[in-house]
Amino acid sequence: MGIPRSHPRYQSLMLREKLADGLREGLVHETGLIAHGRGEAFDYLIGEETIEAADDAARVAAAQLLLADDPVISVNGNAAALTAKECVSLAKTVPAKLEVNLFHRSKGRVRRIVSELKKYGAERVYGLNADSLIPGLDHDRALCEETGIFGADVVLVPLEDGDRCEALKKMEKTVVTIDLNPLSRTARAADVTIVDNIVRAIPNIERWVGELRGKEEEMRKIVKMWNNEKNLRNVLSYISKRLNSLQVYP
Ligand code: ATP
Ligand code: MG
Numbered sequence: 676m677g678i679p680r681s682h683p684r685y686q687s688l689m690l691r692e693k694l695a696d697g698l699r700e701g702l703v704h705e706t707g708l709i710a711h712g713r714g715e716a717f718d719y720l721i722g723e724e725t726i727e728a729a730d731d732a733a734r735v736a737a738a739q740l741l742l743a744d745d746p747v748i749s750v751n752g753n754a755a756a757l758t759a760k761e762c763v764s765l766a767k768t769v770p771a772k773l774e775v776n777l778f779h780r781s782k783g784r785v786r787r788i789v790s791e792l793k794k795y796g797a798e799r800v801y802g803l804n805a806d807s808l809i810p811g812l813d814h815d816r817a818l819c820e821e822t823g824i825f826g827a828d829v830v831l832v833p834l835e836d837g838d839r840c841e842a843l844k845k846m847e848k849t850v851v852t853i854d855l856n857p858l859s860r861t862a863r864a865a866d867v868t869i870v871d872n873i874v875r876a877i878p879n880i881e882r883w884v885g886e887l888r889g890k891e892e893e894m895r896k897i898v899k900m901w902n903n904e905k906n907l908r909n910v911l912s913y914i915s916k917r918l919n920s921l922q923v924y925p
Contacts, residue, residue: 686723687715690757690874697756701787704779707753710834717855718872720914725879728909729871735901736831736851736867737883738894743829743849746771747801751778754833754873755788761877763795768884771831774823775802778836780815811842831880832865833873840864853877857910868903870910 678688694711697703725733740746748771750762755775766773775788782803789800801823808817809825816839819825830843833853837860843850844864852865853876862868869876887894 687718690715690872693756694753697752700791701784702755702791703752704777704784706779707751707756711753714834714855714872717857717870720918721855721870721910722917723872725871725875726910726913728906728913729869729876730879732867732869732903732906733871733876733879734883734887735897736869736880737887738898739829739849739851739867740769740771740831740880741884741887742891742894742898743771743827745827746829746831747824747827748773749776749824749830749832749835750774750788750792751776751834752784752788755791758873758877759788759791760795761874761881763792763797765877765881765884766797768881772823772827773797773800774820775800776819776824776832776839778816778839780818809839809842809846811845812839817842832861833876835861835865837861837864857907857914862907863904866903867901868907870907 678685682688694703694708698708746769748762748766750773754762762773773792775785777784785802789803792800801820805818805820807819807821807825809819824830827848829849831851832840835852840850840852840861841864850865851867852861853869853871853873854862855870855872856862857870
């Protein structure tokens with residue numbers, strides 16, 4: 676679109692471009708643009724970088740995915756528009772299954788997201804043959820595949836809706852999420868919440884997968900020691916300290 680690299684908000688504007696393209700290509704739902712705006716606001720507050728608390732969570736996320744029997748990465752429209760390539764790469768590295776799961780479900784959009792993931796090398800993508808229902812949700816939002824999310828023990832659900840996150844928890848799954856809003860219901864319901872932008876978080880989880888692979892004992896220890904509530908509190912305290920130290924006119 677011709678955004679100059681020197682623009683101080685280059686990265687952020689590029690992400691907006693990707694979402695706008697995603698909307699035109701039928702990957703992203705209109706409301707996805709609004710959800711992204713909420714995310715951007717929180718990204719501004721953390722300084723648009725991976726903070727220590729988020730890196731700690733990404734490490735636990737990697738351990739959970741590696742220790743899982745049947746890990747699944749759930750991909751929605753925004754995740755596909757921003758990180759299709761990175762999600763495919765992470766799924767191959769773990770390895771984990773990929774499933775397209777939409778809040779505003781339409782067969783056409785599921786199909787488009789599946790082909791986007793395949794474009795980046797995904798071999799099998801779940802979601803088109805939804806044959807199971809997550810209990811406690813209305814029909815469309817509950818749809819998933821029995822051999823995908825329904826049967827998974829660990830699910831990575833970035834940018835997830837609070838209701839569905841809670842419903843997955845009730846199914847006794849280990850839920851890992853990426854959500855820039857540390858106060859959202861999703862952030863609070865998940866077992867592991869990475870408060871970071873998905874574009875930084877997915878590659879960071881993959882980096883940790885590389886570091887932790889084979890270190891069973893270390894992974895079990897960090898999973899056992901993990902306290903998500905405490906981590907979210909650290910994020911909030913980071914944000915408030917940061918805001919207090921910021922000068923309006925530097
Ligand atoms: P909840 O239903 O969990 O209370 P919500 O209704 O505020 O949350 P949703 O619209 O359901 O939010 O989901 C969007 C969430 O994803 C928001 O919390 C937003 O902060 C987050 N988000 C949006 N874009 C990104 C991004 N690029 N990276 C990480 N998180 C993001
Ligand atoms: Mg919501």
